[in-house]
Amino acid sequence: MKIRKLLVANRGEIALRVMRSAREMGIATVAVFSEADRQSLHVRYADEAVCIGEAASSASYLRGEKIIAAAQQTGADAIHPGYGFLSENAEFAKAVRAAGLIFVGPSAEAIAVMGSKLAAKEAVGQYDIPLVPGTPGAIQEIAEAKAVANQIGYPVLIKASAGGGGKGMRVVEQEADFEEQMQRAVSEATSAFGDGAVFVEKYIGSPKHIEIQILGDQHGNVAYLFERECSVQRRHQKVVEEAPSAIVSPEMRRAMGEAAVKVAQACQYYGAGTVEFIVDEQRNFYFLEMNTRLQVEHPVTEMITGIDLVKEQIRIAQGEKLSFQQEDLRIRGHAIEVRVYAEDPKNNFLPDIGKLRVYQRPQGLGIRVDDGFEQGMDIPIYYDPMIAKLITHGKDRQEAIERMKQAIDTYQIVGIETTLPFCRFVLEHEAFVDGSFDTHFVAQHYRPEVLAQASTEDDKTVAAALAGWVHSQQSPAAQPAANGASAPQAISPWRKNRLA
Incomplete structure (x- = not known):
């Protein structure tokens, strides 16, 4: 069935991203929005828009019945969930299909299986897929869990089955701490997810x-589109991503890709999905989990493959076969993405809100910005603090890094603090440049005072430069050249913006 009209059950940059691809395919679009997003770009871009509730996501973007009603009201054929919100909610996917609509995503059954870490491990256990040593199922008895920990050796990780974002997760260094840490993990998992099931692994x-x-x-064809490196994280959430990885060899890439295909086959998966692996110091990789949706960092894959993942999602939802085969795919250059969060990296990444007094995107060859804001808009407090994704592409990793530095330097944002200075810090760090970094990068290499000191020094430099420039313009000798004079650019624009 061809999709004629698509409702996007999301907001901000991902809603715009999906709508742009849909429009290129000749598909009309419907936006849904909360009261807080009435003036948002995705609302203005769509062909139609429906308000579905108050600002809180629990009253709007998480109300599946309102979203389905909006689709029926506008005559939409299909619903694309984007990422976050209801994108990995099996009951929502089931309800969409029960309403006679197309869900642009996998089956509800696949979402349910891969939504539980324990169910996912059980599903892939029938295939030859490397798993981190640990318990095959949920553990409740502390004595039994402790015996497993002693068998695989400390340190061990206690992790919530239904969790994510680091909630319900505890690292236990020694047996004496095991009981207390397990109780805390179970309690936190129950509070956060309503499910206290945990498992233990190395x-x-x-x-x-x-x-x-x-x-x-939906015809049984599965292909892998190579890897993404996502190890630079804060609070277990990604900040910098790249494709391909600097440490993955062609042989390792093929092995990981084939393992990912097996994971998809384990749950008869169709649509776009991401299979996550953890890689140890010896380059051994182990299955971690599967995300049954489009990822935030999908643009870096698009940049190195030339494939529009959203268009492929839509074609698959329509019942079409993949438009390519595995042997058709090639890696073209290198891509890097940084997430621009409205957070203060000098203050433990504390979320920030305010008005975008200045908002000017970087431009140039190999630069892409996915965002949902423009100058003069307010950053709301109700949702995720990510305001944009900045992506660069180059012929190799070095060129992609250099383009990203230039893009950060010309990305002008005034009115809120952002993670751009931190991202530039990452790009310049030796551990990132040589590819040796891991998920502990922030804890091992970053200190807020580094950026705070740099900002103070930059403020002094800019103040002195501006004072000198003003004095030169007041000098009689400088008057003839006044019309062509411009303020000195002693440092990068995102640093100067702090003075605006």
Whole structure:
């Protein structure tokens, strides 16, 4: 069935991203929005828009019945969930299909299986897929869990089955601490997810987080679109991503890709999905989990493959076969993405809100910005603090890094603090440049005072430069050249913006 009208059950940059691809395919679009997003760009871009509730996501973007009603009201054929919100909610996917609509995503059954870490491990256990040593199922008895920990050796990781974002997760260094840490993990998991199930696995001390993008159609075809390196994280959430990884060899890439395809086959998966692996110091990789949706960092895969993942999602939802085969895919250059969060990296990444007094995107060859804001808009407090994704592409990793530095330097944002200075710090750090970094990068290499000191020194430099420039313009000798004079650019624009 061809999709004529698509409702995007999301907001901000991902809603715009999906709508742009849909429009290129000749598909009309419907936006849904909360009261807080009435003036948002995705609302203005769509062909139609429906208000579905108050600002809080629990009253709007998480209300599946309102979203389905909006689709029916506007005559939409299909719903694309984006990422976050209801994108990995099996009951929502089931309800969409029960309403006679197309869900642009995998089956509800696949979402349910891969939504539980324990169910996912059980599903892939029938295939030859490397798993981190640990318990095959949920553990409740402390004595039994402790016996497993002693068998695989400390340190171990206690992790919530239904969790994410680091909640319900505890690292236990020695047996004496096991009971207390397990009780805390169960309590936190119950509070956060309503499910206290936990499992125990070997803790990998210096892990890299590497994931494989897959696409599968409803005819049994599955392909992998290479890897993404996602090890630079804060609070277990990614900040800098790249494709391909600097440490993955062609042989390792093929092995990981083939393992990811098997994971997809384990749950008869179709649509876009990401299989996440943890990689140890010896480059051994282990299955971590599967995300049954489009990832935030999908643009870096698009940049190196030339494939529009959203268009492929839509074609698959329509029942079409993949538009390519595995042997057709090639890695073209290198891509890096930094997430621009409205957070203060000098204050433990505390979220920031305010008005975008100045908002000017970087431009140039190999630069892409996915965002949902413009100058003069307010950053709301109700949602995720990410305001944009900045992506660069180059012929190799070095060129992609250099383009990213230039893009950061010309990305002008005034009115809120952002993670751009931190991202530039990452790009210049030796551990990132040589590829040796792991998921502990922030804890091992970053200190807020580094940026705070740099900002203070920059303020002094700019103040002195501006004072000198003003004095030169007041000098009689400088008057003839006044019309062509311009203020000195002693440092990068995002640093100067702090004085605006």
